[in-house]
Amino acid sequence: xxxxPGINDASSNQEVVNxxxxxxxxxLKKGDEWKIGVSSDNKLIVKIIHGIAEIFGTExxxxxxxxxxxxxxxxxxxxxxxxxxxxxxxVGTNLSVQExxxxxYIYNLHFALEKLRAASFDGPKIMIVGNSxxxxxxxxxxxxxxxxxxxxxxxxxxNLNPAEGIFTVPGAISATPVSDILDPQSSRxxxxxxxxxxxxxxxxxxxxxxxxxxxxENRELYKVVISQLAEVAMNRMQxxxxxxxxxxxxxxxxxxxxxxxxxxxxxxxNQFKVNYIIYLGEETDENFSKIKKxxxxxxxxxxxxxxxxxxxxxxxxxxKRSLQRSSIREYFYGTYNSVLSPYTIGVxxxxxxxxxxxxxxxxxxxxxxxxxxxxxxxxxxxxxxxxSLVSLTYADRKENESAVQKAAILGYGLVTEVNEKxxxxxxxxxxxGALPNKAMVLTSYRYLE
Amino acid sequence: AxxxxxxxxxxNIQSRNWYLHDSxxxxxxxxxxxxxxxxxxxxxx
Ligand SMILES: Nc1ncnc2c1ncn2[C@@H]1O[C@H](COP(=O)(O)OP(=O)(O)OP(=O)(O)O)[C@@H](O)[C@H]1O
Ligand SMILES: [Mg+2]
Numbered sequence: 001x002x003x004x005p006g007i008n009d010a011s012s013n014q015e016v017v018n019x020x021x022x023x024x025x026x027x028l029k030k031g032d033e034w035k036i037g038v039s040s041d042n043k044l045i046v047k048i049i050h051g052i053a054e055i056f057g058t059e060x061x062x063x064x065x066x067x068x069x070x071x072x073x074x075x076x077x078x079x080x081x082x083x084x085x086x087x088x089x090x091v092g093t094n095l096s097v098q099e100x101x102x103x104x105y106i107y108n109l110h111f112a113l114e115k116l117r118a119a120s121f122d123g124p125k126i127m128i129v130g131n132s133x134x135x136x137x138x139x140x141x142x143x144x145x146x147x148x149x150x151x152x153x154x155x156x157x158x159n160l161n162p163a164e165g166i167f168t169v170p171g172a173i174s175a176t177p178v179s180d181i182l183d184p185q186s187s188r189x190x191x192x193x194x195x196x197x198x199x200x201x202x203x204x205x206x207x208x209x210x211x212x213x214x215x216x217e218n219r220e221l222y223k224v225v226i227s228q229l230a231e232v233a234m235n236r237m238q239x240x241x242x243x244x245x246x247x248x249x250x251x252x253x254x255x256x257x258x259x260x261x262x263x264x265x266x267x268x269x270n271q272f273k274v275n276y277i278i279y280l281g282e283e284t285d286e287n288f289s290k291i292k293k294x295x296x297x298x299x300x301x302x303x304x305x306x307x308x309x310x311x312x313x314x315x316x317x318x319x320k321r322s323l324q325r326s327s328i329r330e331y332f333y334g335t336y337n338s339v340l341s342p343y344t345i346g347v348x349x350x351x352x353x354x355x356x357x358x359x360x361x362x363x364x365x366x367x368x369x370x371x372x373x374x375x376x377x378x379x380x381x382x383x384x385x386x387x388s389l390v391s392l393t394y395a396d397r398k399e400n401e402s403a404v405q406k407a408a409i410l411g412y413g414l415v416t417e418v419n420e421k422x423x424x425x426x427x428x429x430x431x432x433g434a435l436p437n438k439a440m441v442l443t444s445y446r447y448l449e
Numbered sequence: 450a451x452x453x454x455x456x457x458x459x460x461n462i463q464s465r466n467w468y469l470h471d472s473x474x475x476x477x478x479x480x481x482x483x484x485x486x487x488x489x490x491x492x493x494x
Binding site for chain 2: 154177179192193194201203204205206207232235236239240331332334338339340341342343392394408409410411430431432436
């Protein structure tokens with residue numbers, strides 16, 4: 001095999017780091033934010049010399065080098081800030097520094113949540129909704145960071161957007177108690193659980209596998225998976241007084257991705273027993289009226305609106321895909337700061353049982369449209385499996401499709417090679433050891449260097 | 450200047466754990482994981 005995915009990336013990173021050593025100074029006035037986009041073949045190094053600066057609510061330490069790559073983000077000056085930066089890509093460009101005019105809404109929202117946490121052991125459960133690129137994920141992240149900044153809270157962060165692999169791979173939805181600061185350098189928020197020491201305390205996600213790229217490919221399955229996530233998440237809240245009091249903060253997919261009746265939102269709302277909805281956007285948005293109509297009069301006071309965040313950097317599919325790739329790579333190989341060593345194993349075709357979710361759009365003609373959430377079985381061959389990301393479940397290989405669909409998720413593997421002649425394939429696993437004798441589920445995600 | 454602490458962690462090769470089973474995750478307490486190298490912000494906790 002020529003090279004393992006991820007290996008090449010790591011070596012090229014080293015060169016980029018040493019590429020430009022020219023140090024530039026920048027002052028940010030209190031309340032300003034510096035909007036930054038760094039591509040994947042460049043690195044930005046930032047050192048805060050003086051003052052308090054935040055990235056998505058996480059405060060940066062002074063005199064520490066922070067390294068950024070393939071990331072669109074902004075540095076917000078809570079007080080006047082002096083910083084140094086170096087990055088080939090940004091030299092000679094106009095740096096985008098503007099007043100952050102929506103910060104006050106986020107503060108107000110945070111303080112309202114603090115009050116609710118202080119007032120009851122049953123913390124607030126809020127769901128952030130809005131059209132694409134309005135700042136939902138950024139707001140969720142900032143609120144999680146603020147919640148743990150001054151008090152020992154542990155909010156449950158719930159990600160219902162399967163296109164964003166936060167703390168896990170894309171295609172999954174997840175719930176993660178945020179028990180330590182989020183990594184400001186990571187577009188994927190930081191590390192999820194690893195053995196041994198990590199620079200930041202790693203987070204332990206609960207993961208449910210949707211497996212398709214787009215919600216529209218199987219809305220029924222998506223709703224089933226949300227209910228399964230919610231059931232376990234709500235159970236955790238009942239069992240964990242700290243998480244219960246801290247509440248949960250739910251990130252959702254862009255409203256454009258949902259059905260016309262927004263039924264996915266209603267399922268999420270009911271399953272997580274949400275008590276506040278935060279809408280990001282304008283009063284006059286069609287979707288805002290639609291959402292207000294979905295709920296009874298008595299709930300309207302709990303639907304709050306914040307304008308689209310001023311820090312937004314419009315993103316496109318290319319960037320979103322690159323984040324999905326980073327997220328898969330990070331799952332197996334870790335980050336620049338904490339490298340992981342995955343493990344490749346050879347297995348015989350006969351040792352595998354693979355299922356897959358129905359794709360109601362692609363398989364329209366040849367597949368029965370009944371029971372959309374039922375898995376179908378996958379023939380083991382190169383065209384089905386080469387370079388694909390598969391979930392490993394806790395269900396034994398011989399279990400039926402329904403047990404496999406309901407099973408907990410053990411983790412993910414990556415099929416790196418399929419040899420049809422020899423009837424063998426190679427799978428990259430995050431954990432050393434034998435291949436667990438468990439049923440697998442094929443996702444739509446493929447990864448190769 | 451390079452960040453020496455990130456260089457040390459980089460050499461410390463680790464691997465990932467499988468995710469917990471749902472029933473274990475429900476009763477898991479996050480504070481039980483102790484990371485040896487704490488973040489710079491740990492004084493805030
Ligand atoms: N201060 C900021 N506030 C909000 N977004 C920011 C900020 N700084 C940078 N961004 C960038 O703006 C982009 C869009 O923000 P975000 O991903 O939060 O929107 P979203 O509503 O979750 O989008 P989607 O609907 O695609 O999930 C992201 O790349 C984000 O990193
Ligand atoms: Mg988002």
